[in-house]
Amino acid sequence: MASGGPESPDVVLVGGGIMSANLAVLLRLLDPRLAIHVLEAAPVLATEASDASNNAGTGHAGICELSYTPSRDANGKVPVGRALRIFAQFERSLQFYAHAAATGMVGDPAGFIRPVPHVCLVHGPEDVAFLAARHEALRAHHFFGEMRMTSDPGAIHAWAPLVMEGRKPGPVAASTGEGTEVDFGELARRLLGWLAAQEGCTVSTGWKVDGLSRAPEGWRVSARQSATDTRRILRARFVFVGAGGGTLPILQTAGLPEVRGLAGFPIGGQWLVCDEPSVAARHAAKVYGATPPSSPSLGAPHLDLRMLGGPRRLMFGPFASWTTRFLRNSGAMTDLPASIRPGNLATLLRTALRNRALVRYLVAEGLQDMGSRLVALRDFYPAAIDRHWRVVDAGIRVQTLRKEDGGAVSFGTEVLASADRSVAALMGASPGASVSVGIALDVIATCFPRLLSDAGALSRARAIFPAFEKDLAVPANAALFQRVARATRETLGLAPVDGIA
Numbered sequence: 327m328a329s330g331g332p333e334s335p336d337v338v339l340v341g342g343g344i345m346s347a348n349l350a351v352l353l354r355l356l357d358p359r360l361a362i363h364v365l366e367a368a369p370v371l372a373t374e375a376s377d378a379s380n381n382a383g384t385g386h387a388g389i390c391e392l393s394y395t396p397s398r399d400a401n402g403k404v405p406v407g408r409a410l411r412i413f414a415q416f417e418r419s420l421q422f423y424a425h426a427a428a429t430g431m432v433g434d435p436a437g438f439i440r441p442v443p444h445v446c447l448v449h450g451p452e453d454v455a456f457l458a459a460r461h462e463a464l465r466a467h468h469f470f471g472e473m474r475m476t477s478d479p480g481a482i483h484a485w486a487p488l489v490m491e492g493r494k495p496g497p498v499a500a501s502t503g504e505g506t507e508v509d510f511g512e513l514a515r516r517l518l519g520w521l522a523a524q525e526g527c528t529v530s531t532g533w534k535v536d537g538l539s540r541a542p543e544g545w546r547v548s549a550r551q552s553a554t555d556t557r558r559i560l561r562a563r564f565v566f567v568g569a570g571g572g573t574l575p576i577l578q579t580a581g582l583p584e585v586r587g588l589a590g591f592p593i594g595g596q597w598l599v600c601d602e603p604s605v606a607a608r609h610a611a612k613v614y615g616a617t618p619p620s621s622p623s624l625g626a627p628h629l630d631l632r633m634l635g636g637p638r639r640l641m642f643g644p645f646a647s648w649t650t651r652f653l654r655n656s657g658a659m660t661d662l663p664a665s666i667r668p669g670n671l672a673t674l675l676r677t678a679l680r681n682r683a684l685v686r687y688l689v690a691e692g693l694q695d696m697g698s699r700l701v702a703l704r705d706f707y708p709a710a711i712d713r714h715w716r717v718v719d720a721g722i723r724v725q726t727l728r729k730e731d732g733g734a735v736s737f738g739t740e741v742l743a744s745a746d747r748s749v750a751a752l753m754g755a756s757p758g759a760s761v762s763v764g765i766a767l768d769v770i771a772t773c774f775p776r777l778l779s780d781a782g783a784l785s786r787a788r789a790i791f792p793a794f795e796k797d798l799a800v801p802a803n804a805a806l807f808q809r810v811a812r813a814t815r816e817t818l819g820l821a822p823v824d825g826i827a
């Protein structure tokens with residue numbers, strides 16, 4: 327492809343969060359001739375959902391998230407397929423970040439990733455039995471061979487003292503494996519910093535995209551700089567809309583049949599945060615609990631040590647909150663009403679009617695005061711002292727609702743591409759940033775298939791992802807997985823491979 331300067335690049339990416347950062351950099355690595363322009367509305371990159379304070383920073387790998395292994399089958403076994411898929415996807419992310427670190431693209435990885443135990447904590451006889459069955463099923467796979475489980479309160483106290491102190495006697499169990507905390511915002515800024523330094527590539531902040539229309543050879547992207555009230559028009563053969571909560575309004579301007587009937591429903595998030603050093607010093611894990619019945623996957627509460635992106639602190643949540651904004655910093659209360667069209671009103675109404683339990687959960691969450699949040703915290707940390715905790719806002723997830731789903735809500739993340747593959751967008755919310763490298767590869771496979779099939783590009787892909795064409799989940803590749811995982815973790819300064827879950 328030939329570029330005609332920053333206003334006519336080959337590729338435009340809208341949004342400067344972790345999703346666009348991964349995709350833009352991978353595209354450039356796979357085809358160094360591509361001219362790429364990233365347009366970000368905010369003055370600073372990655373300050374919405376990807377920012378460290380707006381998400382939990384969990385490198386989701388299926389170790390501690392009970393929602394990825396939700397129920398037992400007829401034989402009493404826990405199906406672990408989803409946990410394995412998410413582990414494998416996060417492994418891809420780690421390989422890409424290790425490549426970026428090893429080649430000097432992102433500086434010292436300690437600035438955006440660090441090891442932290444991921445712990446699952448349950449109580450009550452049923453949940454203890456479930457955790458034992460889950461542990462047995464996961465441990466049978468080489469991804470999770472080192473995972474440990476105990477129902478001994480003393481051993482759990484050694485892993486996470488705060489969750490045991492003051493706890494009433496009763497059945498309790500926990501499992502643990504080596505996980506990560508990731509500052510996805512910092513990582514996105516570093517990746518895009520590298521991109522901006524490449525010839526033919528531009529990263530523009532302070533430019534809000536407000537229109538997407540067909541041009542003779544691709545798309546016309548219209549953007550406005552509010553500080554100077556200036557408008558610019560870019561033309562590109564391929565556009566990726568990675569604008570997080572801002573994605574749906576942009577797609578609605580493009581007149582794509584694929585977007586008709588799509589609706590977005592925002593769910594705000596809040597955390598309880600503890601900055602008290604004497605408390606923060608005594609917790610060194612991410613401890614996830616069971617997902618409350620009828621709540622979406624974002625409802626799984628967890629008590630986390632956070633160290634990246636700020637001082638050492640504890641964070642508990644998330645709690646859902648009501649909002650009609652699609653973006654935390656630059657959104658407006660009119661975002662939700664402005665997104666309603668005759669074609670998606672029925673989608674929204676049908677979803678509300680079909681998901682009464684979810685609606686009740688969101689209403690109850692939205693009505694919570696500090697007192698009820700502290701009650702939820704004490705389920706995890708019985709001896710928590712009120713004055714050590716304050717409420718802070720987290721990022722907003724815009725849940726995509728599709729007409730074809732007949733009112734069903736899925737909490738996954740998916741790629742929407744136009745029939746001619748000239749525009750793609752990331753829809754959905756969870757597990758989000760952790761699997762965003764896999765999502766970027768899906769976009770490339772769908773919209774730039776030659777980059778994963780012609781010989782030159784394939785050898786570049788293999789340099790980034792060792793064992794690119796191999797499925798590391800199959801038992802025959804267990805030794806290969808160990809080798810690749812060990813090298814990846816060494817480069818990123820994570821736990822040694824024997825410590826893998």
Ligand SMILES: Cc1cc2nc3c(=O)[nH]c(=O)nc-3n(C[C@H](O)[C@H](O)[C@H](O)COP(=O)(O)OP(=O)(O)OC[C@H]3O[C@@H](n4cnc5c(N)ncnc54)[C@H](O)[C@@H]3O)c2cc1C
Nearest residue numbers: 341343344345367374375376382384535570572595758760
């Ligand atoms: C409470 C909460 C907890 C989470 N916890 C985790 C977790 O522990 N682990 C995990 O992996 N994921 C987690 N996630 C999900 C994760 O944060 C997101 O999936 C991920 O950050 C999305 O990245 P993104 O680049 O798509 O969106 P964003 O980071 O939101 O980036 C979108 C960018 O687009 C820009 N933009 C918007 N509109 C426009 C426009 N019109 N023109 C130009 N630019 C525009 C925005 O300013 C923003 O910078 C969590 C999310 C939330 C809300």
